[in-house]
Amino acid sequence: MLPVAIVGAGPVGLAFALSMQRAGIDCAVLDARAVGSPHNDPRILALSHGSRQILERLGVWSDIDATPIATIHVSQKNFLGRTLIHARDAGVPALGYVVEAATVCAALERACTASGVHIRRGTRATGSLAQAEYALLYCTMTAGSEEIRAQLIAWAEGATRSEDAIVCRDYAQQAIVATVLTRAPLEAIAYERFTTRGPVALLPLGDRYALVWSVPDDEAAGLLALDEHDFIARLNSVFSGRLALTTVSARTAFPLGLRYRKSPVGKRAVWLGNAAQTLHPVAGQGFNLALRDVSQLARLLQDHPQDCAEAVLLARYAAARRLDRDGTIGFTDGLIRLFGVRGEWATHARGAGLLALDLLPAARRFVAQRMIFGARGGPWRVNPLQ
Numbered sequence: 001m002l003p004v005a006i007v008g009a010g011p012v013g014l015a016f017a018l019s020m021q022r023a024g025i026d027c028a029v030l031d032a033r034a035v036g037s038p039h040n041d042p043r044i045l046a047l048s049h050g051s052r053q054i055l056e057r058l059g060v061w062s063d064i065d066a067t068p069i070a071t072i073h074v075s076q077k078n079f080l081g082r083t084l085i086h087a088r089d090a091g092v093p094a095l096g097y098v099v100e101a102a103t104v105c106a107a108l109e110r111a112c113t114a115s116g117v118h119i120r121r122g123t124r125a126t127g128s129l130a131q132a133e134y135a136l137l138y139c140t141m142t143a144g145s146e147e148i149r150a151q152l153i154a155w156a157e158g159a160t161r162s163e164d165a166i167v168c169r170d171y172a173q174q175a176i177v178a179t180v181l182t183r184a185p186l187e188a189i190a191y192e193r194f195t196t197r198g199p200v201a202l203l204p205l206g207d208r209y210a211l212v213w214s215v216p217d218d219e220a221a222g223l224l225a226l227d228e229h230d231f232i233a234r235l236n237s238v239f240s241g242r243l244a245l246t247t248v249s250a251r252t253a254f255p256l257g258l259r260y261r262k263s264p265v266g267k268r269a270v271w272l273g274n275a276a277q278t279l280h281p282v283a284g285q286g287f288n289l290a291l292r293d294v295s296q297l298a299r300l301l302q303d304h305p306q307d308c309a310e311a312v313l314l315a316r317y318a319a320a321r322r323l324d325r326d327g328t329i330g331f332t333d334g335l336i337r338l339f340g341v342r343g344e345w346a347t348h349a350r351g352a353g354l355l356a357l358d359l360l361p362a363a364r365r366f367v368a369q370r371m372i373f374g375a376r377g378g379p380w381r382v383n384p385l386q
């Protein structure tokens with residue numbers, strides 16, 4: 001019987017598979033995508049320093065092209081308050097690294113294949129049944145169906161299923177992603193600009209910026225339909241013309257919401273990545289949180305390889321991750337709600353908050369540490385596994 005079956009060969013499933021392999025635990029990964037289909041995820045990810053350390057330990061970091069972020073510039077349109085968070089505030093060489101999701105997937109898959117992890121493409125999981133001694137995973141392929149028997153099923157299928165015990169909030173927003181060129185020097189600065197219509201992020205990526213522009217549902221189609229000249233003009237106006245943006249690549253839209261399972265574990269099952277929690281990309285936390293989950297789960301399983309799905313072990317994992325998971329979900333959701341409040345008083349309060357943050361090094365350090373390391377980067381610095 002297989003110790004672990006992983007559903008989904010996205011970045012999270014692959015990172016978990018590699019962690020399992022490094023921990024000496026056998027696993028198989030299955031993915032619905034057809035054999036030979038390329039990694040073409042257009043998302044650009046901001047990875048934290050903590051994520052870099054995890055990917056280094058997995059031996060894939062050197063295979064990923066990453067642009068460091070030295071400074072994050074947070075501002076609010078039509079208001080003077082702004083704050084600058086520098087890498088030195090957090091005592092790290094860079095606040096984060098900007099990478100293409102497709103590149104991360106490709107690097108993880110190469111490492112998995114080189115280490116002998118079995119990845120089965122063209123295999124779709126359709127359901128499961130947990131028994132006392134094992135779990136059955138039901139799969140379909142073009143040539144029929146199969147049951148896979150494993151101690152533990154790790155669901156990393158990239159979305160929460162509607163029948164699961166999930167909490168949902170529809171932000172009624174979409175994120176338009178693309179890359180843009182600028183005439184101005186990039187200087188390793190990432191911009192996060194809050195507008196009354198939604199946050200806009202520009203992340204340095206090589207000689208370009210990666211754009212994540214969150215807009216209300218009813219504006220998304222209009223922005224996607226604009227020709228390049230008008231789109232760039234609209235984007236430049238969001239940044240009051242300061243960034244001299246010139247051209248934009250093809251644009252893709254992602255619907256945004258918060259969906260998460262109340263518990264990331266069940267009987268002989270664990271949910272990872274977007275299957276456990278799907279977050280708004282405003283603070284760039286989804287994959288970073290998932291990597292911390294994966295890393296901690298792998299360490300726990302490594303110490304108890306007899307039965308990877310022992311109930312007490314999974315409960316320990318859920319308890320160990322609660323603070324970071326709840327904190328990251330709350331932090332991300334809180335930002336959207338805080339900056340979504342309309343009205344003059346709210347705008348002034350937010351501007352004053354940003355200004356205060358700019359004047360208070362300790363508060364800046366707190367925000368920087370939280371974005372870099374999650375909850376364990378806070379002043380309490382707990383190690384929940386101990």
Ligand SMILES: Cc1cc2nc3c(=O)[nH]c(=O)nc-3n(C[C@H](O)[C@H](O)[C@H](O)COP(=O)(O)OP(=O)(O)OC[C@H]3O[C@@H](n4cnc5c(N)ncnc54)[C@H](O)[C@@H]3O)c2cc1C
Pocket residue numbers: 007008009010011012013030031032033043044045046047101123124125126156157158159175177212254272273274275281283284285286287288289290
């Ligand atoms: C616009 C945007 C920007 C973002 N920016 C950031 C950022 O800056 N930093 C950050 O940390 N995070 C960011 N995120 C979040 C990040 O993209 C996700 O957390 C991450 O990609 C989730 O990966 P995953 O492996 O869980 O899911 P996916 O990448 O969706 O992978 C799921 C895999 O499962 C397979 N699959 C699905 N169903 C089945 C099935 N039934 N059987 C078998 N296989 C199946 C799919 O084919 C796919 O390969 C962003 C998200 C968005 C939308």
